[in-house]
Every structure is written in structure tokens, then in C-alpha cells.
Amino acid sequence: MLNTVEPNAEVPPRVGPIRVLIAKPGLDGHDRGAKVMARALRDAGMEVIYTGLFQTPEMIARAALDEDVDVIGLSILSGAHRALFPRIFQELRAAGLDDVLVVAGGTIPDEDVAALKEIGVAAVFGPGTPIETAVRFIRENAPNRSTV
């Protein structure tokens, strides 16, 4: 019964760092932005799980589930977001991951942003977005799931 010591007021429960999954869906191999973002989030004190390339919607959902992430960052430059993002959200919902914050980065034309937000993307960081803008958004909007 060693782990059952109830923490008292002076030993507050630690709220862990924000966990982020950075995923590259589709066939697009351009990972410069994804890697820069992964490093920036790490340097902002977050724990970043980088999936590597060529992730299917099913793989992304499974990784997000197993790693119990608070945030998913999708990086895509190929233009396939319109086809892939709805399928990713379908998989996330099927896995019960409704409370995860999903953001996207890459070359996503302005006219597509509204449609992506409608399916659940919280923010789209287009080309030239300062990294600190994305980092701040994630820090301020990541769900705090330790408040149970």
C-alpha cells in the first residue's frame, strides 16, 4: 500500500507536462515544419511524441490513444488535408478521443480553414506563423485533464 499515501495540502499533486502528438499524415515527406514544431514544443516544456512520416488516420488515432496525448498537431504540405482530415477525426471519435485539442500546420489555403474548423481543428497555423504563436495557442488551449 505504498503508493496510497494521500498527498496533503503541502504536497500538491503534480500536474504533468502537456503531451503532444506531432503527426505527418499522407504521403508528404516534407518534415521541416513538423520537426521545428516538435523542438519548439519540447523547449516550451512539453512532451512531444513525433510519429514520423506516412501516417494513416488509423495510425494517428491509435498513437494518440496509447500515448494519452492532450494535443495533436497535424502537419501537411501536400494539399491532401481535405481528404485526410475528416477521416482522422472519424477515427479519433471512434477511439473516444473527443477531448483532444487538434491543431494543424502547413500549406492550407485560407478558403479551406473554415471547413477544417468545422470538423474540429482548433487552429490552423499557415506559412510564416511565428513559432511562439503556435506554442502559446497550445499552452493556453490544451485541455487540463488532471482536474478530475
Place this chain on the structure above:
Amino acid sequence: MNDRSTVLQQLIEQFERGERRALARLLSLVENEHPVGLSAMAALYRRTGHAEVVGVTGPPGAGKSTLTNALIRAWRTRGRSVGVLAVDPSSSLTGGATLGDRIRMLENWADDRVYIRSMATRGQMGGLSTAVGASIHLLDAFGFDTVCVETVGVGQDEVDIAEVADTVLLLQVPGLGDSIQTIKAGILEIADILVVNKADAAGAAEVVRDLRNMLRLGEQRAWVPPIVETVATEFTGIDNLVSQIERHQAFLSASGEGAARLARRLRAEVARLARRQLTAHIDAVIASNAVDETLIQLETREIDPLSAARIVARIAADRLSESASVAG
């Protein structure tokens, strides 16, 4: 508090039904030392004790993840379910970490009887985070036949892994300079199986020979670590490696070494957690105004630092026993 116990109850029920999401959530709650996590551990610990725990360690670039991948495939062919913890260091500066980048490439991502989880060391002194031990318990309790813990062999981690694993695989690889020469004292002693990966590369024979010589120089033990050559990218030597792991497991139970190790490990785990409890209380005391007077006396040189420290330790110990009696 009511909410919290409902959540706890739900998570435990889902966990016991084998729901991955509950496992994933509880791993986070335990790692974050959240009260729900701690209570869940108390409830679930009785389910542990069935998994074999295999540690995989070795220098960066030795192919640990590729080997783990190959092992997962071999275990799955033998019908064993596998839980993997991939542990990476946190940045000491920011606390952040990039994790699991390697292991996520694995082929078994869709297999429901394989679970892969990345963990950061979170700046724990002396290598593996205490949460690693707790996470192993959860994976064990969830019912995985094998729990595999992969750590980068830098700092203390490769020694610490012996404190959580039944069987420790130490990876070596040719072509990483003179890594054999730089194997730190004590590391060879914790290895139950020596794996020479990339055994088809130039210099592999020399690595095997050097390891053999080092083993000869060491003291005689009841278990002589076998040297297994693998090419993990091609799944060469993996069956042999799994057989050697099984042989080691059999040795552990037949020789009584397993029971002795378990006793040592439990003692070490208790010590680790107790230290952590104390440290947390000491930190809390130091941060509070309970020590203001002591510090003033220290500043005016009425007392010396060691005396001040003993005062702090005494207050912390008092608070700890108070909280323990409340919980008990």
C-alpha cells in the same frame, strides 16, 4: 471528492474490462502522481505479478528500437501479448522531451495485444523515473504477458533498469567507436544477456571477442550471460534471443535467483518511493515559512548549515508520519 471517486471507479472498471483508453489514462494519472492514479494503483496492484519484465538498454544508435520491434514480432508469434515502455530523457533545462519517435514506426501498431507508450524521465535524479516502476505494474496488471522497457544507455539508466526488469538485455554494436572499452564498471554485471546487434557489420566479431574476454575476467556467477548476435533489421538471431530470454526466466525460477531478485527489487522500490516521499516533504517544508526562523539563524550564523538541515529533516519527517497516519 465524490466526482473523483466516480472517475476512479469508472477507470478501474474499464481497466479491468481491458479497455486501452483506461490504461492510457491511468498511466498518465500515475505518472503525474494524481490522487486518482495513486488510488487506482492501490486497487490494481494485487493483479500484478504475472508479466515477465524485459529491459533493453544500450548506447544511442545501437538499434534498441529495431530490436524491440523484432522482439515484439517474435513474442507475438509465440502468442504473448506485449506492453512496451520507451523511456527517453527529459531536457534538464525545460523539462520538455521528444519521445518515442523511433518506436512509433513499428509494424505492430494495429495489433490490439501490443501497447506502446513513450515516457520521459522527467528530470529524476539517478536515472529512471519512479513512474517507470509504477507503469510496469499497470501494464502487468492489465494482463500483458511481457512488459518490455527500453531505455537509452546514458547516465544511470542502464544500471537502474536492473531494479525493474527480470531480464536485462545489454546491446552493443560495432562501429560506435570504442564503446566496449568505455563500458562503465558495473554495467556488465547487470546484463543477463549481451546482444551484439548489427552482427553482419564490420567489426562485429571483435565486439563479440571483447565481450567474451571481459566476461572471462569477471567473477564466476551461476548465470553466465550468453552473447547473442542479431541483425534486428532482418530479424536474424531474434528467435535465439527469445529462447535465451526464456532460458534466463527458467533459470530465475529454478535457481531461486528469481525470488531473491524480487525481494531485492521490492526493497529497492520501497526505498526509492520512500525517498521520494521524504524529498517531496522536504521540498514542501523548504518552500514554506516553517523554516523562516531557521534560515534567519543560519544567516546570522547562530547555527551552521548542517544543523539547519537536520531541523528541516526533522520537520519533514514529522509531517510525513502525520500524513501516513492519516492515510493509514
Place this chain on the structure above:
Amino acid sequence: MSQQFAGDPHDPRYRSAPPEQREFTTISGEPVRQTYTPADLAAIGFDYARDLNDPGHFPFTRGVHETMYRGKLWTMRMFAGFGSAEETNARFRYLLEHGETGLSIAFDLPTLYGRDTDDPLAAGEFGKCGVAVASLADMEILLEGIPLDEVTTSMTINGPAAAIWAMYIAAAERRGIPRAQLRGTLQNDILKEFTAQNEYIFPPAPSMRLVTDTIEFATREMPLWNSISISGYHIREAGSTATEELAFTLADGIAYVEAALERGLDIDAFAPRLSFFFNCHNDFFEEIAKFRAARRIWARLMRDRFGAKSERSCWMRFHTQTAGCSLTAQEPENNIIRTTIQALAGVLGGTQSLHTNSLDEALALPSDWAVRIALRTQQIIAYESGVTNAVDPLAGSYMVETLTHEMEQRVLAIFAEIEALGGVIPAIEQGYFQRRIADSAYAYEQALSDQRKIVVGVNAFRSDEEPHIPFLNMDPKGEERQLERLRRVRAERDPHAWALALERLERVTAARENVMPALIDAVNAYATLGEITNTMRAVLGEHRALVVV
């Protein structure tokens, strides 16, 4: 240091900060002195005959030809491709009508990974980054009406390069143009895929074998074809510095030369057909120095290390593309100016051919309108600016010669590091290139964050105006048309000839014979790109990358 002026450059403190508190570096972070003098040349032991020599003479620092642009202007080659073969064919004709002098084919992602348009992993990717070519039928439509015996064609394809090249050869031969007359370039540079762009299929060793097959085939049968375009462009786009771009590219070049020599080819038989491809970013003098150093290092390597006897073997001929990563989505009109500066640096650096990016490429595929401006940019430099009149006009500049020398020295230092790791492929396996590129990309991003580096309209001098530029609209029927054609190809081909050709391809691949003849047979039997790749993948295996964050 940056603290002194971190903030908006509108702030007068930015300009009034004393020089010693500001950072004067190239875009790659290399220090630049206030003034360069004869003492700088003396310090590097500058020797005209040894280090420069006249244009057209070893070590070719000043250019590979004596007359350079007086004799022949660079080839104006606009990278183009989107949607279906029909649409891209129309774009090619448009460009040729407007004075373009060489074709450059961009393929879509499924094609680049050797997958057919109907592959499950190709979902949503059709025609997005280039044209879809899944079979010879697509290639024939793509090249319809284009005088293949007159134009030179560059094809940006790497993993499945051999198969796509086979389609090009087959398409030309069906029109009665013998392969020996074909002129063009196959990018075919797989090493930089492993380090920078990630469009690989097979593992490094069999990939190198396929590259060597194509070099061998070109040497024997297609004397006018450049069998490989050893590319730094993508390394730079992935975030490297100028020095890393050059060093990694040349190191890859060394690896290809060594592989061809190992195959038993004579250096002077294949080296003249090796070509290069570089990026050109905004830092004007650094880029010019990079091009000049490139020619000098390569010439010396070929002569001194590989014993080349022919001068042509020592020529570094290269294509240049202005830097896609320098383009901004904000105030896209500014990209015209960036591209102009970069194109000018490419020309002053002595490039053999040039692609100028279109102003809208940070936002979308380029429209006809935007592509025309980009082409006009080259024409204005060529015909109005006067910079083509004298060869290597910057030679002897204290600064340019010093930067050229420094670039060369840093590149040689990187060569030493790669060799210490056991060469290019072991260095790839250890993540050396990937880590360096990621480090440099992150360092640049941090420099933008604290405004040590300025990008106009992005981290300084911003305006809130929305861009008003027309976008390219793709034919929504394109994908349907492509899928229908693919179905028809599969249904109408001779199944016996098809099966026989794939059977032979598999055998030849396994026997390590040169795959080119079998590939040409296979595409003629209308085996699809996906079928060909799968056949080869079953024998050669699939690359699993080391992920380096």
C-alpha cells in the same frame, strides 16, 4: 547580442544600434566582415592561376565555358506539373510558346512514391504537387505535341526514377525518336531523399544499385542524357545552411562516383554526364560564393581524387532553382523581388539552367499568370540587365573570393566528418545529415523569432492587407479522367506480354542485372508504375527510416 534590438525594426533603436552590437552574418549564420581588402586575399594565399584561372579552364571556378552566356544563355526551365497529363501538357505548351527553352516535369506524390493513382495511400494526393503518371499511357499524353528531339527535359523523380525514365524513352521511341537522340536530365538522386526529402522507396544499398544501373545505361545507350542531377536544393529546403547544402551534395556526388567506379565504369565515360542542382536563397554573395566554390571543389575532386583525365569530367554543370522556402504567404508580391535577387545570384554564379519560383507558391500551385512573371524575370535578367555580357564579373572581388575560399574550407571540414563516420550511407544510418539539417532549421526559426533575421512582411514591416492574387483552378474532372484511363490500361493490355514483362523484371532485379531493358519492356507492356514498384519492392525490400527530430 540580439537583446539590443529585439523588437520591431521600425523602432529607431534598430537602426541606431551601434554596429558592434548587431549581428552581421549571412542567412546561414556565417560572419561577414565590414570591409574586405587585399589583405584578406593575401591571408588566404589567393593565387589566380591555381584558385580561379580563366573561365573554361581548370579548376573552373569562373565557369565551365570560356564564353559562358555570350555563347549560350542558361536554359530557362520552369518546373511544372499538376493534375492530369492533359492539364500539364497544356501548361508545357503554354511555357514553350512564351519562350521557355527546356521542360521540367513535376510529378505528384503518389507517382514520386511509385504508387498508382488508385493506391489507398494516394487518397487525396492526386495531382496536388505535380502530374500523375501511372503508366505509359499517361506519359504519352503528357508529351503529346512536344518536340522531344529538340527540347531537353528534366524529370524530378527519384525513388521510381528508372521506371519513369523507361516510360519517357518508350514514349519517344513510339514516336520514332531514337533514345540516343534524347536530351535531358533524370534527377535520380536518392541519397538526398534519405537525408532531406524522404521520397524513398527501397533501402539505401539497393537504391544505389538502381542509380548505378541508370548511370551505366546512359553511358552505353544515351550519350546526351544526364543520368543524375545531384541535388542540394531539397537539402536546403529542409533547412540546411548554404555550406551544408553544398557539402552534403558534393558528398553524395562522391558516393555516386565511387559506386559507378565499383561497377567497372571508366570515370571519363560517365562523369561528364553527372549534373548538379542547387538552391539559391536570398543571401546574394553567400550564394555566389557557394556556386563558385562548388565548381572548384568538384573539379579538384575529379582530377586529384578520381584521376579524371577529361576536362569535361571536371565540369560541374548545374541547374538552379530559387528558394521555395524563402517565399512568403504574406504579401506574396514581395516574392517577385526575392526571386529576382536569387535568380541574379544564380546567373552571377554561372548556372547552366534556372527555374524561378512563382510568387504564389507559398499559397498554392502556381497559376499561368504567376508563372509568366517568373519566366519574365529570367528574360529581363538575360536581355535587359547586361549582366550576361562579361563572364564571372565578380572575380577578384576581395569579398567574393574570401567568401568562396571560406565556403570551400568549411565544406572540406564537413567531408572529413562524413568520412570519419564511414561515408555517406553509414552517416545516413546514424542520422548525421538529418540531425544537422534539423538543427540548422531550428536555429533559423529561432533567429526569426527574436528578429536576429528579418523576413519582410512576416516578422517585420507587416501589413494586414489580404493578398489579391488569382489562384490556379484545377480541372475537377482530372482525377476521374486519370482513374478511368488507369482502369482502361489494365483492362486493355495484353495480359500475357504484361505478365511476362513483370516476370522478367523480377528475375533481373533479383539477379542484380541492369534493370533498364526489363523496365522498358515492362512499361511497353503497360505495367503500371505501382505494379513495377511492387515487383521490385518484393525483391529489394523497403526503407525504414531512422526518425531524427
